[in-house]
Amino acid sequence: MSLSVKEFSKAAWVEIYNRIIGAVVFLDDPSAECLHWDGGLFNLLSGGAVAVKSLSPFEYCKSEHKKALFITQATTTQLSTIKEIIQNSDFTHCLLASTVSLDVVYLELNKDKDVSDIISAGKAPMECAKMLESMLLQWINKVQSAVEVIHVPISTISLTSNVFVMPPYSPVYPLYEGKLIPTTPSVDLYTLSESERSQVRRLVSSLNSMLEGMNLKEEVYYMGTHSSILAGVLENSPVCLARRKLCSSPASLLLIDRTLDLCGCASPAPECLLDKVLGVLPRLPGHCTDVTVDMTPLCEASVTSVTDDLQLSPGCLYHANDKYCVQTFEQMINKTQKEVMFDLYNKLSKIDVQRSPGPKTLLKVTPQSMEKIINATKGNYDIIEQHLGLLQQALAVAATLRAPQHAQLELAASLQRQVAQNIAASREATSVGRQLSLLIKSRKERGLPLERLLALLVSVYSLAGDEVPFPRQHEEALVETLSVAIFEDHKSVLLSSAEGRVVSPEQCAAVAADVLSKLKDIAKMRRILNRYNTVLKPTETGAGHEYRGVLQQLVDDLVDSARPELVDLRHRNHGVKDLLRSGLNILTSKKSRKHPMDAPTVILFIIGGVSLDECRRLHRAVITSGVDANVIIGSTKIVTSVDAMRDVLRL
Template sequence: MMSGSPKEFGRACWNEVYNRIIGAVVFLDDNSAECLHWDGGLFNLLTGGAVAVQSLSPFECAKKEHKKAVFITQSTSTQLQTIREIIRNSDFVHCILISCMSLDVVYLELNEGKDVTDIVSAGKAFSEATKQLEGMLVEWMGKKQCSTEVIHVPIFTICPTNAVFLTPPYQKIYPSFNGNLIPESNSIDLYTLNSEERSQVRRLASGLNSMFESMNLKEDVFYMGVYSSLVAGVLENSPVCLARRKNCTNPVSLLIIDRTLDLCGITSHSMECLLDKVMSVLPRFPGHSNDVAVDMSPLCEANVITHPDDIQLAAGCLYHADDDACTQTFDYMINKSQKEVMFDLYNKLSKIDVQKSPGPKTLLKVTPLSVEKIVIASKGNYDIIGKHIGVLQQALGVVQTLKSPKRNQMELVMGLERQVHQSLAASRESTSVLHQNLLALITHVYSLTGTEVSFNKQHEDTLTEMLSVAIFEDHKTLLSNPDPGMATPEGCAEMAGKIMKKLKDVSQMRKILNKYTSVLKASESGVGYEYVGVLQQLVHEMTSCERPELSDLRHRHDGLKDILRTGFNMLTSKKSRSAKHPLDNPTVLLFVVGGVTAEECKQLHRSMITSGVDNALIIGSTKFVNPVEAMRDALDI
């Protein structure tokens, strides 16, 4: 069985940091700060001995009397330049660089364009990077008497539950190739990518490798999707990974899946899971990808105008690592129904209720108003607020979600989605649903139909025109980074054309699959059709007692010895019956490149449990994602 869990891995990493911060000014990049939030937050550093905590910014520096600095960073070239500026504007004599990225990858990036093959193949990249970075720190401090330390601590995970982990530093990684969803060539390797994309693949693979080393895991790598094949290739063949597998003993099946094979689940507004609803309605917590900003003005006197940008009042959030009751509620927001979460919140709030509202046992239904009433009764009572700040933030977040006008908009889109499913399944031909000018829904439709439906050209031309008009009228909110050209009809028409090309690519993503080409299945009730995602189909077949052949799930072989052992069988698409199966190992780790929803995590775990197999399932991904974010990732807008 596995040694430890992803949550224990993350905690062990932060303990390594806490051991080094006494008397230091700590500088963190945004991704490390997000990871810290899920381990306990700022006070972990301050109570652990740090004299100050600051963001990793070229505009920051330390006070004259502060002589020790700890930098917690992903060690990108930009961040190293920032560290240089901070050191030069401060008076440090002791600098510790904690690289969250493995130093063998940092070495490749520091020496981009140079031939370092011999050093890498000899396994010396890590030590050479350490020397190089220590030399840079000494040079920047410019003192004869100074000390430096460079270490690797793989801080890159957060754990919303014990069986789910996300990777904030890799939140922007998406299965694309030089901006395209589909690679231009069938023959693809790392050097088909541009240098930034190549670095992202290496960084993601290196992070997983560091986790496996800490947890003593030796993986069988399976993959589905072209991008995932690249990540699998690095894990299988890099010298660092090869060396680690020789020493690790606990077997695990690692399944790496491209999100782009199925965008339906994450662009759907039909959400059962309360956390997905909150993530879709409330803005992100500033600088974070996996928590939301809760408007705290109902509890205090501040007159907030533009939450969460108004700096008069700090935003609240959902996750509170140091409060067991809150972590339990967060787990419920993923794994239990909305009704159960509401009763849970009401029950916890009733213990601090200053107005003595009806007890939870006497209520037939807990509404947003009944929860809000208890919360607002605490307004201005800062003793109560201070003691119960976590549950109050969670309650406000849920209330603000369920009362938001956005919920009505989402209900409308949900109704449209249901009509789309039944219409497409019944006719299997183009319908007028493309005339709906809702970009997330359109992305959902194109991914849903895949290669099974060819849309009428006239309908698509009409849609392109509608998109062009929508971009012209609303480009500031529709596009994440609008450029000045969007103010002209010509610029909007060009953008609409690019979006249509991406949508057509989305519909082709499952073309490489054999069995999971369709995600629209007849409902088990016998009435209508329903969406059954690629991940859900994979887990269902993987856990089937009949052990059907998982032809779409490729397995990374060990190299030449497998070719000799299997002859030419491995070169054909049909696998031999002796092929590796994910359930051959006691733990299955399913990692989705490009984001998941909380609902997917819940359903996949439920499928695993109800199947009756004894294997444990861990789900990892780059981030939690909502429909609008998923659409923007896929269409790159």
């Protein structure tokens, strides 16, 4: 029997809760985000922790605090931070919980040494624990002291029963020495830079821990160059090989490169309400999956800046200990905006102190009708305390739909539809190149920030692919227009300018040229595919074309009862032994080929991010097909259109 992702995550936190009595707990940002989705800070404080702090070299503890628990990814930088904290405190008992498998940490601690024999013999975790314990004892520097090093796989958060993300790996993206396309056709782990190799090993480590916790023995499939590297490490790592001998529940793990189709996540037209909220409201500090909610409508504090003013803590969307809030959060992914608004209003009306019209008498729920009830609770702290989670979610939705950025999203969405229709109808981009330049020039009159138009460019080039070439003179004009726009808006577009650097017109021209080069690379990404090399498909009516993403096409084929051949989905087999076991039948019989849907559990994992709109569409395709398999969608993170643009253009 296998566990769910949520049960696996909860089991990992139980390991922590069993060790926190009397300890000061230090967490890095990804671990703090995972804690938020398990119940938050009060889980630690009510479980016996004396204090909770961020993992920062500026933190230390009072002399009466003798026990510390560090929850960390155990990178070299974080270990240096732990050393600073210990040396500035007076601990006698230190526990280090590494969220990454100790064999990976051991490899990084010995990066200049040949430790292949120790790793292949399976001794790396034990040796790593000894090394880290020795380091902790040295930093404590007391005769009477105790240390312990353990591996606790804290890396996943479960958004719904079939969607999960891994916050520690939100920076992971399919890149090769910083490029979208590798310079060599034969790519393996050692083609990557040292930091990219470390990211791959760490991600594989956490996937392996998740599969072990869920008791899954997987067949690995992949689509995309970067995914092939991960599949190779997952298939051949000694730790993964040992785990597969012990796990008993069959599963299929499909690894997919995000860069094969950026149109789906870079599109500014999400139907999913939660995608809109994530695209409008600022992220909760240190988080990549939850947002900051302005709480001033409920309180009487005078706050000038929601994110920087410390008078008032920001609210958030997810409240793990409130089942009604968890239900609403899932509805924000799976249901329409109208349905979510009516549900929120219905819940708010039950706490309404002014007796506003009931949900049945309203023809339409608006942000204003929700805000009327919310504002009536201002200062009534008994009511606020009882319904705090619901009020925060309602505030987030109302603020999103009333924000200027929401109008920008709607405008960008209509522009994208126009451009997509032009490409689909004419199958050429002569008019589109001119249209994009004009949009950038008129952005201020239209009220569109440049970053949203850059996201539109990414979406259009990914949509067009190799099929629809852009005329050279139009691309030259586009670069010139972009160069001027970037110079004018560099403070909001170029992250480097936020550091106080002077930005010149020549630098902006170079950035614009680099943007075009990356856009051309984006258009080439599906060259390696055969069946899914186009995302412009004829409509069911036969009139015109529509966007059908690579992920959508793959899932449609997976659940198709006819079982079409999945030529683009490669399978990591077990080598010569499988060939010998199958005999000549592997060459003559199609029935001997394995299919991902043969397993009762199928995990579709997208490297580089996924939008919640895509998750909803994919889940709907699985549900309507009637297949028995449990299909789980996972990714390194949830992305909005602007997130997707920044990931690929690296501005």
